[in-house]
Amino acid sequence: MRNFWIYTLARLGIIVAVGLILQPFLGFNLVMAMAAIIIGAILSYIFLGGMRAKVADDIETRVAKRAKTPKQKGEDEDTEDRIVDDEN
Numbered sequence: 001m002r003n004f005w006i007y008t009l010a011r012l013g014i015i016v017a018v019g020l021i022l023q024p025f026l027g028f029n030l031v032m033a034m035a036a037i038i039i040g041a042i043l044s045y046i047f048l049g050g051m052r053a054k055v056a057d058d059i060e061t062r063v064a065k066r067a068k069t070p071k072q073k074g075e076d077e078d079t080e081d082r083i084v085d086d087e088n
Contacts, residue, residue, distance in 0.1 A: 015040035
């Protein structure tokens with residue numbers, strides 16, 4: 001989870017930095033914000049590939065761990081299953 005937040009803050013930092021660079025040229029408006037987001041996304045894709053791979057590995061590990069633990073049925077679910085089975 002730590003890698004996710006570092007990656008997110010790095011992307012946000014790039015977008016803010018690009019916005020600050022573009023602000024004198026475009027002013028503080030929607031066009032500047034959209035340009036900063038687009039350029040920041042491109043720069044993030046180029047320069048943050050290693051961080052993105054770490055985050056993807058963390059997510060894959062969490063999903064695999066979650067898939068290993070079987071979900072325990074509660075009493076309500078068992079009752080519902082019996083009702084549905086009795087109807088068929």
